[in-house]
Amino acid sequence: MTFPTPNLAALAPLIILVAAAIVVLIADLMIRAKRALGWLSLIAVLGALAALLFLRPAAPEMQTMALADGLGRLASFGILIAAGLAILLAFDRVTDFTTHTGGYYALLLVATAGMVVLAEASDFLTLFLGLEILSLALYIMVGLYRRDLRSGEASLKYFLLGAFATGFLLYGIALIYGASGTTNLVALAQAIAPLSVPLPFAPLLPIGVGLLLVGLGFKVALVPFHMWTPDVYQGAPTPVTAFMSVGTKLAAFVALIRVLASLTSYERPWLLALAVLAALSMTLGNLAALRQSSLKRMLAYSSIAHAGYVLIGLAASNPAGTQGALYYLLAYTFMNLGAFGAVLAMQRPDLNDVTMEEITGLSARRPALAAIMTIFMFSLAGIPPLAGFFGKLYVFKGAVDAGLAWLAAIGAINSAIAAVYYLRVTVAMYMSGTPAQPTRVTPISWPLWTVLAIAAVATVALGLWQFPWLQSISMAVAAIAR
Amino acid sequence: MNPNIPLLSVITFLPLAGALVVLVLPGARLQKWWALIISLATFLISCLLLVWWKNGAAGMQFMERQPWIPQFNIQYLMGVDGLSLFLVLLTTLLTVLVLLFSWEGIEHRLKSYLFLMLLLEAGMIGVFLALDLVLFYVFWELTLVPMYFLIGGWGGPRRVYAAIKFFIYTMAASALMLIAILVLYLNGGTFDLLALQAQRLAPNLQLWLFIAFGLAFAVKVPLFPFHTWLPDAHVEAPTGGSVILAGVLLKMGTYGFLRFCLTLFPDATRRAVPWVAALAIIGIIYGALVALSQRDVKSLVAYSSVAHLGFVVLGLFALNAQGIAGATLQMVNHGLSTGALFLLVGMLYNRRHTRILDDYGGLWKQVPLFGSLFILVALSSAGLPGLNGFVGEFNILLGAFQANKVFAIFGTFGIVLGAWYLLAAVRQMLHGPLTNAENAEIPDLRWREVLTLAPIVVLFFVIGLFPNLFLDKINPSAQAVVDALQTPPAVTQESTLYVQESTLYVMALDRLP
Numbered sequence: 001m002t003f004p005t006p007n008l009a010a011l012a013p014l015i016i017l018v019a020a021a022i023v024v025l026i027a028d029l030m031i032r033a034k035r036a037l038g039w040l041s042l043i044a045v046l047g048a049l050a051a052l053l054f055l056r057p058a059a060p061e062m063q064t065m066a067l068a069d070g071l072g073r074l075a076s077f078g079i080l081i082a083a084g085l086a087i088l089l090a091f092d093r094v095t096d097f098t099t100h101t102g103g104y105y106a107l108l109l110v111a112t113a114g115m116v117v118l119a120e121a122s123d124f125l126t127l128f129l130g131l132e133i134l135s136l137a138l139y140i141m142v143g144l145y146r147r148d149l150r151s152g153e154a155s156l157k158y159f160l161l162g163a164f165a166t167g168f169l170l171y172g173i174a175l176i177y178g179a180s181g182t183t184n185l186v187a188l189a190q191a192i193a194p195l196s197v198p199l200p201f202a203p204l205l206p207i208g209v210g211l212l213l214v215g216l217g218f219k220v221a222l223v224p225f226h227m228w229t230p231d232v233y234q235g236a237p238t239p240v241t242a243f244m245s246v247g248t249k250l251a252a253f254v255a256l257i258r259v260l261a262s263l264t265s266y267e268r269p270w271l272l273a274l275a276v277l278a279a280l281s282m283t284l285g286n287l288a289a290l291r292q293s294s295l296k297r298m299l300a301y302s303s304i305a306h307a308g309y310v311l312i313g314l315a316a317s318n319p320a321g322t323q324g325a326l327y328y329l330l331a332y333t334f335m336n337l338g339a340f341g342a343v344l345a346m347q348r349p350d351l352n353d354v355t356m357e358e359i360t361g362l363s364a365r366r367p368a369l370a371a372i373m374t375i376f377m378f379s380l381a382g383i384p385p386l387a388g389f390f391g392k393l394y395v396f397k398g399a400v401d402a403g404l405a406w407l408a409a410i411g412a413i414n415s416a417i418a419a420v421y422y423l424r425v426t427v428a429m430y431m432s433g434t435p436a437q438p439t440r441v442t443p444i445s446w447p448l449w450t451v452l453a454i455a456a457v458a459t460v461a462l463g464l465w466q467f468p469w470l471q472s473i474s475m476a477v478a479a480i481a482r
Numbered sequence: 483m484n485p486n487i488p489l490l491s492v493i494t495f496l497p498l499a500g501a502l503v504v505l506v507l508p509g510a511r512l513q514k515w516w517a518l519i520i521s522l523a524t525f526l527i528s529c530l531l532l533v534w535w536k537n538g539a540a541g542m543q544f545m546e547r548q549p550w551i552p553q554f555n556i557q558y559l560m561g562v563d564g565l566s567l568f569l570v571l572l573t574t575l576l577t578v579l580v581l582l583f584s585w586e587g588i589e590h591r592l593k594s595y596l597f598l599m600l601l602l603e604a605g606m607i608g609v610f611l612a613l614d615l616v617l618f619y620v621f622w623e624l625t626l627v628p629m630y631f632l633i634g635g636w637g638g639p640r641r642v643y644a645a646i647k648f649f650i651y652t653m654a655a656s657a658l659m660l661i662a663i664l665v666l667y668l669n670g671g672t673f674d675l676l677a678l679q680a681q682r683l684a685p686n687l688q689l690w691l692f693i694a695f696g697l698a699f700a701v702k703v704p705l706f707p708f709h710t711w712l713p714d715a716h717v718e719a720p721t722g723g724s725v726i727l728a729g730v731l732l733k734m735g736t737y738g739f740l741r742f743c744l745t746l747f748p749d750a751t752r753r754a755v756p757w758v759a760a761l762a763i764i765g766i767i768y769g770a771l772v773a774l775s776q777r778d779v780k781s782l783v784a785y786s787s788v789a790h791l792g793f794v795v796l797g798l799f800a801l802n803a804q805g806i807a808g809a810t811l812q813m814v815n816h817g818l819s820t821g822a823l824f825l826l827v828g829m830l831y832n833r834r835h836t837r838i839l840d841d842y843g844g845l846w847k848q849v850p851l852f853g854s855l856f857i858l859v860a861l862s863s864a865g866l867p868g869l870n871g872f873v874g875e876f877n878i879l880l881g882a883f884q885a886n887k888v889f890a891i892f893g894t895f896g897i898v899l900g901a902w903y904l905l906a907a908v909r910q911m912l913h914g915p916l917t918n919a920e921n922a923e924i925p926d927l928r929w930r931e932v933l934t935l936a937p938i939v940v941l942f943f944v945i946g947l948f949p950n951l952f953l954d955k956i957n958p959s960a961q962a963v964v965d966a967l968q969t970p971p972a973v974t975q976e977s978t979l980y981v982q983e984s985t986l987y988v989m990a991l992d993r994l995p
Binding site for chain 2: 467
């Protein structure tokens with residue numbers, strides 16, 4: 001394997017992120033004003049974002065290990081935005097849950113770097129590398145809430161199950177390598193191209209893909225690899241949950257899109273499996289979410305269902321479906337991060353969760369917060385003209401185009417089921433009286449307001465003004481559909 | 483003449499803009515005036531449609547076409563024809579009247595109430611004007627949100643249950659419509675309703691799509707047995723919500739049948755006639771019988787809606803010009819008379835805080851103005867000749883008679899029952915001696931309340947005495963629907979199955995070594 005001279009301009013976002021993580025760690029030892037660490041991390045993320053948008057060569061940079069193409073740029077954009085918002089979420093609340101302020105920011109930057117690597121990987125080795133970087137950082141971050149026993153439990157659970165899933169992933173990679181003789185996605189696509197020499201071990205390929213699917217399915221929380229999700233999402237500090245729920249999904253789904261795209265010329269027995277997994281994830285996720293009284297747990301189950309919706313676009317395996325999945329992921333980044341941000345705003349400083357009873361009558365105490373939460377809930381439920389609706393519309397369109405109308409119908413019926421629990425939140429906020437003992441109103445700091453405002457505006461704007469987004473999405477998809 | 487202003491966009495988005503402004507206005511008085519002025523302006527602007535109307539034209543007028551999401555071929559396509567014209571006017575008028583009615587009585591969260599009302603108005607107008615299927619679906623679902631909050635925020639004791647039931651029923655039923663819209667796109671390559679109407683789908687596919695669309699509309703109408711959300715929603719909703727719900731929202735269902743099912747799936751429609759007509763007739767008789775046994779006057783009016791909307795559906799599925807034109811006019815009539823009934827019940831409720839029929843009796847002596855208006859509205863609803871209800875019902879029955887005599891005969895039963903339960907309510911409330919001492923203190927209607935009802939009463943007579951003012955504009959469009967229904971399938975499009983097979987074939991070719 002040859003290592004080409006790295007293109008520093010293309011790697012700049014990663015370099016900035018990792019360098020900043022180290023600087024933050026060192027600065028943590030030396031300075032007292034911990035807010036400065038937040039600022040430092042925020043500036044690093046903005047710098048990475050600027051490098052991504054302006055330093056990157058316009059033409060896709062083909063490297064053996066990573067691809068700085070339109071898809072990578074789009075995914076990295078979403079990941080960096082999520083990271084920036086997660087930093088703002090923690091700005092004034094990080095001391096609520098941990099004394100390791102520097103650790104939080106440094107790990108967040110490392111996890112972000114891992115996600116970017118994962119989303120841009122064009123080789124199974126880089127894919128694995130990215131996944132491990134982000135996972136290891138997240139395992140620790142999940143356990144940062146010292147006073148909450150559930151946080152430690154969540155961390156351990158996530159770590160053990162995650163290590164297990166990584167094993168599956170690695171085994172899958174090994175089998176694919178055995179079948180095709182390469183770990184590179186581009187070379188893999190060429191090896192199984194119609195006119196190439198037949199592969200002697202081709203039957204290993206579906207098994208390898210299946211195992212790979214287990215590994216990535218674990219990260220994006222698909223049924224039946226979802227068992228960890230509710231506990232981890234509930235136990236992790238809320239800013240961490242907000243970040244990991246959107247960032248990991250975005251990166252891992254993009255990696256999955258790349259892997260599946262490189263296998264297009266194979267007969268693909270796994271497409272039906274994807275469709276079934278999508279149907280299961282949506283249905284079970286939504287049904288389980290109906291019964292939750294903890295908002296974080298409810299959103300955890302809802303995120304399982306949303307992974308199912310995104311998977312519809314992948315199961316469709318056509319440009320419309322892939323575009324739909326990407327649009328969905330982008331929309332989900334804003335609406336779900338916003339929803340967790342709102343949960344954080346409702347949360348008492350000494351608690352790590354919010355129950356339905358606590359938000360009873362919230363609209364009277366906090367009209368703006370309740371209104372913003374309502375936007376996120378309706379967007380997650382898929383009510384037009386918000387972003388969540390169009391995400392569903394596009395993945396359904398991909399499915400219908402692919403002859404999977406039944407899957408789209410299951411998805412559509414599921415959105416009606418899901419509406420019940422999203423509505424429960426609005427009922428509690430708007431249509432129930434004030435609770436017996438008035439809860440203390442935690443002041444909402446400006447960084448938190450900023451996050452909520454950005455997420456809410458994006459959720460509305462992605463729905464009403466889609467042209468530029470869809471333009472870059474369709475360009476990204478056109479580039480991978482070789 | 484057609485002026486160079488995007489009239490339809492102005493009518494749709496003026497309320498929306500007004501709604502957003504309400505949120506930042508200080509003071510209840512200012513907010514109320516602002517909402518009223520915005521809705522009044524919307525109504526007056528919508529009257530320009532009549533001024534600039536091209537008489538005798540069957541097709542869409544005032545059309546606007548802009549690309550909205552070009553990547554997915556979704557357009558901003560709006561247009562109005564004889565079938566939607568009066569529904570738009572009904573919407574803009576009823577919104578004004580509801581805001582006038584709500585001048586007093588909304589004590590808490592007035593700003594939100596006004597915001598939701600104006601948002602709802604924008605959504606409803608959009609439903610009647612949108613000609614792109616995705617745009618239509620966006621408006622269709624958008625109306626759910628404000629109505630959900632209106633019922634849940636300002637409703638009666640069981641408001642939360644009613645609000646959620648309303649929301650989930652409608653959303654679940656329209657979920658499959660979204661998939662059907664996508665299947666239509668797969669076959670026709672466009673979301674443009676007019677372009678899709680020009681195509682003829684394979685009969686089997688038509689049937690499936692008819693069911694998917696029809697289910698969404700049947701729940702909205704509501705057609706028996708999908709009506710169970712309606713009594714809950716109507717009874718629990720605040721008066722303003724009930725008026726809009728009965729007056730306009732239910733018409734979205736019948737309008738949907740007319741605009742989408744009949745024109746997109748003509749062959750399936752013909753096959754579905756006996757089934758839908760049977761459900762409509764069951765609805766007419768069942769709704770009337772249940773209304774007869776209600777003790778709560780608001781739920782009496784709610785069940786009467788089931789019966790009246792059954793009539794409208796019966797007229798639509800007569801599939802002739804008379805039936806369709808009658809049904810279109812009857813949609814407006816029902817909006818006016820049931821809207822007025824809910825307003826009157828609301829006015830009485832504001833005075834006595836009860837809606838139980840037995841609590842009343844002999845009110846006429848006490849409140850003569852209320853009494854005479856109530857009788858007038860009840861007679862209009864029952865279809866007295868000379869008033870509006872008669873024109874619509876007569877045309878529907880005429881159309882139904884031409885299509886199928888049995889339908890018409892059963893439909894006539896409904897008229898008799900309708901007169902029965904309405905007059906029974908009138909007798910119970912207004913006639914006889916003033917038995918309940920608590921009723922002796924009720925004041926009569928005030929000028930603001932009379933002003934609220936006056937436009938409706940005037941329209942009762944205008945429609946009743948000069949129906950051709952309206953039918954002249956409706957008829958060409960109704961005739962066009964019938965013509966399209968009767969043309970034999972000239973070029974039958976190949977079924978999707980074939981399309982799928984051919985793509986599979988192409989894919990297989992690709993894979994050959």
